[in-house]
Amino acid sequence: MNFQLTREQELTKKMVEKFCEEVVAPVADDMDVEHEFPVDIVKQMGELGMMGIMWPKEYGGAGGDYIQYCEVIERLTAAHAAVGTVVAAHTSLCTGPIYYYGTEEQKQEWMVPLAKGERLGAFGLTEADAGSDSGATQTTAVDMGDHWLINGSKIFITNAGYADTFVITAMTDKKLGTRGGISFFIIDKDDPGFSTGAEEDKLGIRCSSTRELIFEDCKIPKDRLVGKVGQGFKIAMGTLEKARIGVAAQGVGVAQGAFEITKEYMGQRKQFGKTINKFQYPAFTMAELYTRIEAARLLVMRAADLADKGMPCGTESAMAKFYASEIAMDMATKGVQFHGGYGFINDYSIQRYFRDAKIMEIYEGTSEIQKLIVSGAILR
Amino acid sequence: MKAIVCVKQVPDTSGVVAVKADGTMDRAAMATITNHDDLAAVEAALELKDKTGCEVIVVSMGPPPAEGMLRELIAMGADRGVLISAREFGGSDTYATSQIIAAAVNKIGVDKEDVVFCGRQAIDGDTAQVGPQIAEKLGLPQVTYAADIDKDGDKLTIKRLLEDGHMMLSVETPCLVTTVKELNNPRYMNVGLIQECFDKPLDIFDYEALKDEPLIDPDTIGLEGSPTNVYKSFSPPAKGACQMLEGSDRGTVDELTGILADKHLI
Ligand SMILES: Cc1cc2nc3c(=O)[nH]c(=O)nc-3n(C[C@H](O)[C@H](O)[C@H](O)COP(=O)(O)OP(=O)(O)OC[C@H]3O[C@@H](n4cnc5c(N)ncnc54)[C@H](O)[C@@H]3O)c2cc1C
Numbered sequence: 001m002n003f004q005l006t007r008e009q010e011l012t013k014k015m016v017e018k019f020c021e022e023v024v025a026p027v028a029d030d031m032d033v034e035h036e037f038p039v040d041i042v043k044q045m046g047e048l049g050m051m052g053i054m055w056p057k058e059y060g061g062a063g064g065d066y067i068q069y070c071e072v073i074e075r076l077t078a079a080h081a082a083v084g085t086v087v088a089a090h091t092s093l094c095t096g097p098i099y100y101y102g103t104e105e106q107k108q109e110w111m112v113p114l115a116k117g118e119r120l121g122a123f124g125l126t127e128a129d130a131g132s133d134s135g136a137t138q139t140t141a142v143d144m145g146d147h148w149l150i151n152g153s154k155i156f157i158t159n160a161g162y163a164d165t166f167v168i169t170a171m172t173d174k175k176l177g178t179r180g181g182i183s184f185f186i187i188d189k190d191d192p193g194f195s196t197g198a199e200e201d202k203l204g205i206r207c208s209s210t211r212e213l214i215f216e217d218c219k220i221p222k223d224r225l226v227g228k229v230g231q232g233f234k235i236a237m238g239t240l241e242k243a244r245i246g247v248a249a250q251g252v253g254v255a256q257g258a259f260e261i262t263k264e265y266m267g268q269r270k271q272f273g274k275t276i277n278k279f280q281y282p283a284f285t286m287a288e289l290y291t292r293i294e295a296a297r298l299l300v301m302r303a304a305d306l307a308d309k310g311m312p313c314g315t316e317s318a319m320a321k322f323y324a325s326e327i328a329m330d331m332a333t334k335g336v337q338f339h340g341g342y343g344f345i346n347d348y349s350i351q352r353y354f355r356d357a358k359i360m361e362i363y364e365g366t367s368e369i370q371k372l373i374v375s376g377a378i379l380r
Numbered sequence: 381m382k383a384i385v386c387v388k389q390v391p392d393t394s395g396v397v398a399v400k401a402d403g404t405m406d407r408a409a410m411a412t413i414t415n416h417d418d419l420a421a422v423e424a425a426l427e428l429k430d431k432t433g434c435e436v437i438v439v440s441m442g443p444p445p446a447e448g449m450l451r452e453l454i455a456m457g458a459d460r461g462v463l464i465s466a467r468e469f470g471g472s473d474t475y476a477t478s479q480i481i482a483a484a485v486n487k488i489g490v491d492k493e494d495v496v497f498c499g500r501q502a503i504d505g506d507t508a509q510v511g512p513q514i515a516e517k518l519g520l521p522q523v524t525y526a527a528d529i530d531k532d533g534d535k536l537t538i539k540r541l542l543e544d545g546h547m548m549l550s551v552e553t554p555c556l557v558t559t560v561k562e563l564n565n566p567r568y569m570n571v572g573l574i575q576e577c578f579d580k581p582l583d584i585f586d587y588e589a590l591k592d593e594p595l596i597d598p599d600t601i602g603l604e605g606s607p608t609n610v611y612k613s614f615s616p617p618a619k620g621a622c623q624m625l626e627g628s629d630r631g632t633v634d635e636l637t638g639i640l641a642d643k644h645l646i
Contacts, residue, residue, distance in 0.1 A: 015569040049571035062571035
């Protein structure tokens with residue numbers, strides 16, 4: 001057991017802290033009000049190797065590891081959650097399955113530009129009637145001999161409005177159903193018959209893009225199939241197993257960011273002749289929350305370490321995700337509370353954390369679904 | 381072609397100054413940062429590398445932990461580092477320091493097309509003497525306060541920033557250029573380069589490595605050999621809160637004179 005960060009992990013932390021302090025945090029509140037997708041920040045992150053941290057250099061990545069990826073996601077999210085969302089969906093949800101399940105040709109053609117940050121990625125699994133039950137996919141892909149024909153739609157897809165490359169699931173054999181009937185495909189934004197819907201207006205992570213993907217006789221070449229026909233659901237679940245580590249890191253980030261803002265406010269605001277942090281109830285509550293943030297971070301690091309070692313991490317990432325997203329909510333809620341009325345006023349950043357925290361308990365599998373995974377594993 | 385950049389690790393001035401018994405600063409006891417003007421020099425060299433593909437070598441004189449700073453500069457894009465570190469060099473003033481650094485730069489080798497970069501001055505000493513002294517010792521032409529640098533063969537065209545304007549100068553390489561932090565925005569470390577920075581070459585020049593260099597005179601290096609001596613280092617007492625007045629109208633001036641009169645200053 002080793003709780004020491006490596007030199008590379010230390011430097012990554014230092015680098016991302018500086019980047020967030022100078023580039024991400026100063027514009028976060030304004031961008032949130034404007035619902036502005038962070039186009040320039042994403043471009044800069046690509047140049048700094050932040051859009052493919054844990055992928056090997058030969059596939060355009062930075063050659064780092066999941067721990068470094070989590071450090072970056074946590075800090076980005078602590079500064080501005082939506083930016084963390086963009087990077088996480090791009091890196092683990094879209095580039096991930098091409099790396100783990102794609103052919104060498106697919107990696108060269110699709111993964112390299114994604115990992116370098118030259119193209120942005122998105123992942124389409126959820127449909128109107130296939131949410132938690134994501135195997136209930138209605139979107140179909142039919143083998144037309146020299147191409148695939150895709151029809152249907154996906155909803156709530158992160159990055160959709162700005163992505164160049166999409167990975168999706170579609171039913172290739174209804175009779176076989178979830179296991180064996182679903183396949184996994186790569187879609188280019190310019191594929192004929194493919195389009196995206198209007199931007200969703202959201203409670204939080206308002207600077208991220210969330211749209212419907214629409215397939216109307218969408219024609220794609222045969223070489224866009226990832227893995228074998230029928231392996232789609234397995235690929236999607238395998239992808240989520242590792243990607244949830246990133247959402248868990250986002251949860252820690254929201255909590256950490258809310259903690260820092262609240263700590264500063266409590267140290268300045270005086271009532272009854274003393275600062276708020278001198279009252280025992282808020283002080284002890286902060287001690288408890290801080291401890292839980294640290295516990296969540298350790299769960300994240302544990303899952304990330306397993307992923308780095310190529311070991312199964314499904315249970316660990318599920319535990320990390322629901323625990324971290326819960327502390328994100330609790331910390332943000334208490335953060336608003338300890339700001340008093342100011343916490344409810346939009347001039348103060350803490351309300352943004354309060355709104356951004358909630359999505360962590362929902363996307364990439366709700367907390368209930370995470371508990372389904374954990375209970376399934378421990379009560380067998 | 382090479383760009384050799386001299387960089388100093390300085391105490392983080394937002395912290396408290398720790399002082400040793402001999403009056404010099406206890407660097408080991410203070411949080412450190414890379415000197416701002418020097419970071420501008422590194423960025424200028426990296427921009428030259430972007431344009432010409434030249435090799436960038438970062439050089440620092442300091443205690444062993446300064447290696448960490450050099451690794452960070454390599455993670456920004458420098459190709460290799462040289463750390464000048466020896467007990468014999470400790471406590472050097474600007475005269476001794478520039479002598480040692482000049483010897484190290486000379487050992488690295490300055491060829492026809494090369495450029496040596498230094499930051500204008502370090503925030504701890506604030507002398508702005510080391511860069512020009514290195515140039516003198518190496519017999520290189522020098523251009524200070526560079527704001528923009530263009531290279532064409534063995535000629536550099538440099539925009540020199542002055543208080544009330546700028547000056548365009550053309551200088552032949554090899555030469556030494558000093559930069560100010562207002563020049564550019566130093567880039568961030570790159571995650572991909574962070575992965576490589578600990579494997580890139582970093583040479584340590586200790587006393588043994590430099591003592592036979594022609595530029596080194598053992599009698600004029602280190603604390604003992606330095607012609608200037610620090611009498612005392614201390615954290616100045618905090619000044620009172622500052623009051624800002626805005627506007628250039630009569631009313632503001634009246635307000636200002638009123639305040640000064642109240643304090644019996646006028
Ligand atoms: C902002 C945003 C971004 C998103 N990004 C993406 C994306 O990039 N790609 C993508 O594919 N999807 C994305 N999603 C979709 C997201 O993953 C789903 O919304 C989520 O998995 C829940 O599905 P649902 O909305 O259909 O809820 P439902 O499945 O209808 O769930 C409703 C409630 O029932 C509970 N529930 C459901 N089944 C069970 C069960 N078996 N046991 C106990 N409780 C249960 C749920 O936990 C929840 O509380 C995004 C959603 C949002 C809001």
